[in-house]
Amino acid sequence: MTRLVRPDAVLVQAVIAGALSFAHLHDLAEAAGQDGWKAWAYPVSVDLLLVAAWHRLRTLRDAGEPSRSAWSWFAVALAASLGANVATAGLLDLGDVPDWLRILVAGWPALAFLGGTLLVHRPTTSSPPEPEPEPVAAPLPVVEREPLPEPEAPPVQVPALPAPAPTAEPAVTAPPALVAHAQKIAADHRTRTGSDIDTETLRARLGVPPPLAEAIAAQLA
Numbered sequence: 225m226t227r228l229v230r231p232d233a234v235l236v237q238a239v240i241a242g243a244l245s246f247a248h249l250h251d252l253a254e255a256a257g258q259d260g261w262k263a264w265a266y267p268v269s270v271d272l273l274l275v276a277a278w279h280r281l282r283t284l285r286d287a288g289e290p291s292r293s294a295w296s297w298f299a300v301a302l303a304a305s306l307g308a309n310v311a312t313a314g315l316l317d318l319g320d321v322p323d324w325l326r327i328l329v330a331g332w333p334a335l336a337f338l339g340g341t342l343l344v345h346r347p348t349t350s351s352p353p354e355p356e357p358e359p360v361a362a363p364l365p366v367v368e369r370e371p372l373p374e375p376e377a378p379p380v381q382v383p384a385l386p387a388p389a390p391t392a393e394p395a396v397t398a399p400p401a402l403v404a405h406a407q408k409i410a411a412d413h414r415t416r417t418g419s420d421i422d423t424e425t426l427r428a429r430l431g432v433p434p435p436l437a438e439a440i441a442a443q444l445a
Contacts, residue, residue, distance in 0.1 A: 245305055246271070252308040255318035256329035266329070269336045274301035280343045297339040304332065398440045406430060406440045
């Protein structure tokens with residue numbers, strides 16, 4: 225089946241603009257001393273650098289990387305194309321081209337070669353592949369076990385401890401000097417009161433504890 229080719233206004237406009245720009249670049253290169261096939265190669269070089277810079281610019285933007293270098297070479301190629309279009313519009317005498325323009329035209333091949341090389345051979349840094357997630361093992365089912373019965377401990381017989389023997393209180397012995405002094409006190413008390421001195425009064429007169437006072441009173445009886 226034959227496909228019908230429909231004319232596109234945008235495509236026609238692009239072809240016309242490209243042909244005019246191509247002709248202007250050829251005329252400027254020829255006026256600057258580049259004759260023959262060299263004058264035809266200059267428009268091809270400028271347009272190829274412009275297309276390569278635009279393609280590189282879109283690739284870097286899609287990858288999310290800085291595109292400053294591509295913008296720079298795109299601006300250089302666009303300035304060369306626009307400069308040729310303006311120069312051939314009657315503002316420049318193509319029969320007497322200035323020396324600085326001849327230098328620019330003569331140095332363009334080296335500049336275009338450098339730009340094309342940098343645009344083509346500059347690799348894009350690809351992001352490292354994301355590591356694949358490790359498979360997670362399914363948890364093992366938890367089996368509940370009944371607690372084992374604890375073994376019964378045998379009864380422990382605790383031996384009976386013997387009852388502590390009653391401790392006998394140590395006998396209190398009064399020193400002889402204290403007994404002699406107590407005899408004098410008891411004789412004085414009998415002389416004054418006519419009765420024997422009791423244990424509490426003797427303890428108060430001697431200033432001794434009750435056990436010692438009882439031991440002295442026992443020796444005085």
